[in-house]
Every structure is written in structure tokens, then in C-alpha cells.
Amino acid sequence: MKYQTILIDADDTILDFHTNEQESLRKTFHAYGLEYNDEVYAVYHRHNIALWKAFEEGKISKEEILQRRFRNTFDELNYHHVPSTFEEDFQEQLAQGGYMLPHAYDVIVELSKRADVYIVTNGVASTQSSRLDKSGLMPYLKGVFISEEIGYQKPHREYFMYIKEKIGYTDESTIIIGDSLSSDIQGGINANIDTCWYDPYYKENTKPCTYVIHDIRELLEILK
Numbered sequence: 001m002k003y004q005t006i007l008i009d010a011d012d013t014i015l016d017f018h019t020n021e022q023e024s025l026r027k028t029f030h031a032y033g034l035e036y037n038d039e040v041y042a043v044y045h046r047h048n049i050a051l052w053k054a055f056e057e058g059k060i061s062k063e064e065i066l067q068r069r070f071r072n073t074f075d076e077l078n079y080h081h082v083p084s085t086f087e088e089d090f091q092e093q094l095a096q097g098g099y100m101l102p103h104a105y106d107v108i109v110e111l112s113k114r115a116d117v118y119i120v121t122n123g124v125a126s127t128q129s130s131r132l133d134k135s136g137l138m139p140y141l142k143g144v145f146i147s148e149e150i151g152y153q154k155p156h157r158e159y160f161m162y163i164k165e166k167i168g169y170t171d172e173s174t175i176i177i178g179d180s181l182s183s184d185i186q187g188g189i190n191a192n193i194d195t196c197w198y199d200p201y202y203k204e205n206t207k208p209c210t211y212v213i214h215d216i217r218e219l220l221e222i223l224k
Contacts, residue, residue, distance in 0.1 A: 001114050003194070003223055005169040007145075009178030010121040013198050014104035014216070015131060020097035028090045034079055047072040056122070056155060056183050062148055066091075066124070095127045098134025103217050105137065110220055112140035119144040120163070120176065122153045122183060143167065154180075155187030164191075177219065181207045196222065 011017035025044065029036035051065040051072075066087050074082050111117050119141055121128050125148040132138060143166075147153035150162050163169070175194040178184025185207045188195035194210040196219070205212065211222050 001223060003173055003175045004115050005167065005174040006111055006115050006117045006223065007120045007163070007174065007176040007188075007193075008108075008117060009176075009180065009184050009198075010119050010128060010132070011123060012101075012179045013177065013184075014101060014108060014137070015135065016099040016101045019099045020094060020131070023097065024090055024093035027093050028086065031089065032082060032086060034082070040073075040077060043076050044069070044073045047076075052122075053182070056153060058153075058156065062124070062153075091124060091127050094124075095130035096134070098131050098136070100135055100137075101216065103215075105135070107216050107219055108137055109140050111223060114223065116142040116167070118142055118163070118167070120154065120159075120178075120184075120187075121145070122147045125149050154183040155185075155190055157190040160187060160191035160193070175210070175223070181205070185209055 008014060022041070025041065026036050029040070048065075048069045051060065051069050054060045055062060055065055070082070070086050070090070074080075108117060117140060119132065121144070123146065125146045128146055129144070132141075132144060145159075145163050145166075147159060150159060152159040152162060171192050175196055176184055176188040176191075177196040177198060179198045179200075181197065185195045185197050189207065196211040196213060197205065197207070197209040198213055198216060199205070200214055202214065213219060213222070
């Protein structure tokens with residue numbers, strides 16, 4: 001096989017973050033006696049996405065995301081006097097979910113027979129580690145690289161140079177797979193490695209990608 005090293009994103013590529021997030025938000029809001037519905041989620045989601053985008057661009061730290069996303073949400077919703085422990089409790093709920101997207105487990109197991117598979121994620125370290133443990137994937141992974149532990153994040157070139165130094169991959173035999181054009185695909189471009197955009201919703205493609213797939217099982221054809 002051409003690729004000996006496979007770097008694959010976690011959330012919304014193999015892990016079902018949407019289900020995990022929705023369940024965790026619902027439980028945490030209800031635990032604090034707060035109303036939770038689609039409108040509340042829309043407000044949270046807008047603030048959260050904006051902060052993560054700023055983080056990818058190097059404008060804010062991971063800590064600022066965790067400090068501001070619920071504060072901004074509660075301010076807009078006029079939810080007053082919510083304890084500062086809300087974020088911590090939300091993270092604890094998130095850590096309990098190892099939900100996987102359809103077919104992702106079987107694909108990772110098969111790919112692990114063909115190449116070295118590594119998870120590359122910008123998520124919160126303790127939460128991501130717990131979720132990956134619960135997913136049952138760890139025996140099939142050569143390693144996990146979490147931005148919080150490295151000090152750089154996707155799409156920054158330094159993130160990938162750290163990984164390259166640790167595992168000694170060669171550019172021509174390495175590929176990154178992920179659902180985010182701004183994080184995963186731009187990161188691969190910055191690192192001068194091949195890219196595969198996982199696009200189950202047929203979104204507009206604004207980045208040059210080596211491959212585009214709409215079903216995770218297509219990886220088994222591309223990477224054979």
C-alpha cells in the first residue's frame with residue numbers, strides 16, 4: 001500500500017460527536033435545572049463553533065474556549081447565576097460517550113492491518129482519551145495525538161512536525177483523513193502530505209484535496 005501512516009481525525013470522522021454532545025448537553029442543562037431545546041443548542045453551537053475557529057487560527061487558547069462558550073451562551077439566553085462548574089460537569093458527561101459513526105469501527109480495524117493508524121485531534125485531552133477508550137478502538141491504534149498535550153493544534157504545521165518527529169513518517173507515505181476543511185485538510189496541505197476529506201453531507205469543497213469520500217467505507221478502496 002502507498003500509505004504506511006494514516007492520520008485520522010476523531011470527532012465527526014470516526015466518533016459520533018453530535019450524538020455525544022447532544023446527550024451531554026441535555027443531561028448537564030437538566031442537572032442544573034435549565035431548559036434545553038433546539039433553540040438553546042443553536043445558541044450554544046454558534047458560540048462554540050466561533051471559538052473553535054478562533055482557536056484553529058491561533059487567536060485564542062483552548063482554555064479560553066472552555067471559559068467563554070457557556071458564559072457567552074448563558075449571557076445571550078439570560079440564564080443568570082449558573083455556577084462555574086457547568087463546563088467541568090459537561091466535560092465529565094462528554095467523557096462517558098464512546099459513540100462511533102456507522103462502519104467506522106470496522107474500517108479502522110481493517111486499516112490497522114494495512115498501515116499504522118494514528119488519531120489526530122484538537123479536542124480536550126482528558127475527554128478525548130476517555131471517549132477513545134470507551135470506543136474500543138485503542139488496540140487498533142498506534143497512537144493518539146491531542147493538541148492540548150502537544151502545544152500546537154491542527155491546522156498548524158508545527159502540530160504535524162511534532163508528530164513527524166515522534167513517529168518518523170515520510171511525507172509521501174502519509175495521509176490525513178478528516179471532516180474539517182479548515183483543520184484536517186488545511187493541516188495536511190500545511191504539512192505537505194496527502195489529504196482525504198470525509199464529506200458525508202456533500203458540502204462545497206473550498207480546498208484542494210487528494211481524495212474526497214462520502215462514506216467512510218470508501219477508505220478501504222482508496223487505501224488498499
